Amino acid sequence: MTPTFGVVGLGRMAQALLFPLLEAGLVQREGVRAVVASEASATCLAQTHGLAVATDAAAAWSAPVVLLAVKPQQLEAVAPAAAAGSGGLLISVLAGVTLARLQRLFPGWQCVRAVPNTPALVRAGLTGLAFGVDVPPDQRSWVQQLFAQVGEVHELPEAQLDAFLALTSSGPAFVAVVAEALADGAVAAGLPRLLAQRLAHRTLAGSAALLEERDLHPGQLKDMVSSPAGTTIAGLRQLEKAGLRSALIEAVLAAAQRSRELA
Numbered sequence: 548m549t550p551t552f553g554v555v556g557l558g559r560m561a562q563a564l565l566f567p568l569l570e571a572g573l574v575q576r577e578g579v580r581a582v583v584a585s586e587a588s589a590t591c592l593a594q595t596h597g598l599a600v601a602t603d604a605a606a607a608w609s610a611p612v613v614l615l616a617v618k619p620q621q622l623e624a625v626a627p628a629a630a631a632g633s634g635g636l637l638i639s640v641l642a643g644v645t646l647a648r649l650q651r652l653f654p655g656w657q658c659v660r661a662v663p664n665t666p667a668l669v670r671a672g673l674t675g676l677a678f679g680v681d682v683p684p685d686q687r688s689w690v691q692q693l694f695a696q697v698g699e700v701h702e703l704p705e706a707q708l709d710a711f712l713a714l715t716s717s718g719p720a721f722v723a724v725v726a727e728a729l730a731d732g733a734v735a736a737g738l739p740r741l742l743a744q745r746l747a748h749r750t751l752a753g754s755a756a757l758l759e760e761r762d763l764h765p766g767q768l769k770d771m772v773s774s775p776a777g778t779t780i781a782g783l784r785q786l787e788k789a790g791l792r793s794a795l796i797e798a799v800l801a802a803a804q805r806s807r808e809l810a
């Protein structure tokens with residue numbers, strides 16, 4: 548019989564994780580037992596993806612492994628249904644929700660706190676993991692393999708997960724704002740919108756690849772591109788005047804703080 552895999556909250560993040568796992572064969576399509584809040588969304592997801600999706604959580608909680616991916620504000624509402632299951636491995640991706648709180652709300656479940664990000668959809672994800680002390684070594688390596696399917700995995704002390712989330716999980720939105728603004732600048736300077744967008748994305752991706760592959764410090768790349776009295780230093784001067792560095796530092800700090808508040 549196909550082992551079942553419960554998903555409580557098949558929203559954006561759970562889909563970004565589940566679909567690559569289905570493609571890789573790590574989770575069997577016929578074994579998925581997913582829950583969402585509305586009938587309309589359950590029907591739509593079931594028809595589009597050929598999955599068992601319901602609004603009744605019982606089937607999901609009867610699985611030996613459950614991915615918990617509702618919003619942190621929905622946690623208290625979904626927790627009581629878990630008592631219908633016989634326990635197993637619970638992998639929570641809820642921002643800020645600590646292992647201690649999960650263990651309190653889900654007695655009988657061995658808890659893992661995972662911090663994934665949406666680039667998982669294209670297998671370029673990053674996941675931070677912290678395990679409850681009762682998760683055995685074989686389960687830990689299985690969870691690591693699971694997330695390795697969608698990108699890089701880092702096991703961290705739980706106390707570092709809020710900062711990890713602020714950079715890697717909220718970070719795609721910060722980078723998207725940078726990409727959009729760079730394209731706006733190029734449109735202002737005369738390029739057509741679609742071309743400007745494509746160039747902004749490739750500039751971000753190419754710069755990240757160069758930093759990684761040549762193991763450059765960001766300052767080295769900045770200096771490589773900035774000639775005396777050149778175009779780049781003229782632009783950098785404006786970024787410093789507008790406080791871009793400070794804005795990004797504060798954005799990451801605010802996201803980390805919000806993650807701690809959600810606990």
Ligand SMILES: NC(=O)C1=CN([C@@H]2O[C@H](COP(=O)(O)OP(=O)(O)OC[C@H]3O[C@@H](n4cnc5c(N)ncnc54)[C@H](O)[C@@H]3O)[C@@H](O)[C@H]2O)C=CC1
Pocket residue numbers: 555556557558559560561582583584585588604616617618619621624625640641642643662663664665716717
């Ligand atoms: N979106 C992201 O980039 C990241 C999200 N996360 C975490 O993932 C979790 C989900 O976030 P998203 O996928 O963005 O949210 P979402 O709103 O797309 O998904 C939430 C899902 O929970 C379902 N749901 C709501 N109430 C329910 C209930 N009572 N019973 C069963 N299902 C219910 C909804 O139908 C929906 O499918 C959050 O806890 C968030 O902190 C973590 C890292 C990154």
Ligand SMILES: O=C(O)[C@@H]1CCC=N1
Pocket residue numbers: 642712716717
């Ligand atoms: O802001 C959010 O709700 C999610 C959690 C982590 C990243 N984005």
